[in-house]
Amino acid sequence: MMTQMTVKGLMFDPYNNAYIVILRDEDNSDMLPIWVGKAEASSISFALEGSAAPRPMTHDLMRSLLDTVDAKVLSVVVTDLKDNTYYAKIHLMGEDSEYSVDSRPSDAIALALRTNAPIFAREEVLRKQASEELDQWLENLKPEDFGKYES
Amino acid sequence: MMDGDKESSDLVRLTVHGVLPDSNTDTQIVILRDEEHAEVLPIWVGSAEGNAIRLALEGVVPPRPMSHDLIRSFADHLNIKITSAVITDVKSNTYYATVHLTAHGLERTIDSRPSDAIALALRANCPLYVTQDVLKQRGGSNLDAWLEKLEAKNLGKHEV
Numbered sequence: 001m002m003t004q005m006t007v008k009g010l011m012f013d014p015y016n017n018a019y020i021v022i023l024r025d026e027d028n029s030d031m032l033p034i035w036v037g038k039a040e041a042s043s044i045s046f047a048l049e050g051s052a053a054p055r056p057m058t059h060d061l062m063r064s065l066l067d068t069v070d071a072k073v074l075s076v077v078v079t080d081l082k083d084n085t086y087y088a089k090i091h092l093m094g095e096d097s098e099y100s101v102d103s104r105p106s107d108a109i110a111l112a113l114r115t116n117a118p119i120f121a122r123e124e125v126l127r128k129q130a131s132e133e134l135d136q137w138l139e140n141l142k143p144e145d146f147g148k149y150e151s
Numbered sequence: 152m153m154d155g156d157k158e159s160s161d162l163v164r165l166t167v168h169g170v171l172p173d174s175n176t177d178t179q180i181v182i183l184r185d186e187e188h189a190e191v192l193p194i195w196v197g198s199a200e201g202n203a204i205r206l207a208l209e210g211v212v213p214p215r216p217m218s219h220d221l222i223r224s225f226a227d228h229l230n231i232k233i234t235s236a237v238i239t240d241v242k243s244n245t246y247y248a249t250v251h252l253t254a255h256g257l258e259r260t261i262d263s264r265p266s267d268a269i270a271l272a273l274r275a276n277c278p279l280y281v282t283q284d285v286l287k288q289r290g291g292s293n294l295d296a297w298l299e300k301l302e303a304k305n306l307g308k309h310e311v
Contacts, residue, residue: 037199038198038199039197039198039199039200040199040218055245055247055262055264056261056262056263056264056267057264058200058218058219058222058264058267059218061222061250061261061262061263061264061267061271062218062221062222062225064261064262065222065225065226065231065250065252065261066225066229068231068252068254068259068261069229069230069231069254069255071225071229085215087215090221092225092228092229094228094229095229095255099228099229101221101224101225101228102215102216102224103215103216103221104215104216104217104218104221107216107218107221
């Protein structure tokens, strides 16, 4: 079973000096926070705001490469969570066959936003991350921590 | 024939000599050299891009694919061959590059930042070039002196 997710926003985690991408399902019952690096966060932020960077960023280059052979991103899926690390797959349609490519979720999300591809999460991943510890941590966050990236 | 000769003489092949942290800013410097070691071209890149280049230089295979490993993986699946990367221009201290591909028998060129082009060239084992014009435009003797000092101090373990 898979649940379609949308990118709700991007926030800064001052404790880990990293960024968190917030994914939510459509009825807002499940949430998936994914920690990403600064470069990946910046790339996701550009895509969320719909603004083009002055020079192509890594994921724009990725998209250009796919465009040269008319390959389409069909979907991206957050497939697993192990030791606090998320894993993802990107599903592609090439000339006449489908491919699944292993990816970090940050790359998958940055690419999905640039190609209007749907983002999914496996049910097991949603169940695994719903630990009390995380809920508690999130409750402690203040609304202003979400800042200007919330959408 | 003439055109081919002209084009190849306009491009200088570069090797990636190392990646240095720039202690003054949150950036890293990729040191490129030509094959005779007569020219040095330093290019400032973000820390993520610097790390992506360093991992490839050191031959480290990360547990999860990094962005440029993913691009390489797309290329492999889709029968795209990455044939070269070229640093094509410099304007107001910003460098521009292109990545050259062969896909379905056609040659394609895509725009790129030099950091992505270098990170990709190292992973695709393809040559990296700079145009003569760009080499001429980069800084003068001050830069060389500055680099020598920096290298003696910092290059250390990242040198290859």
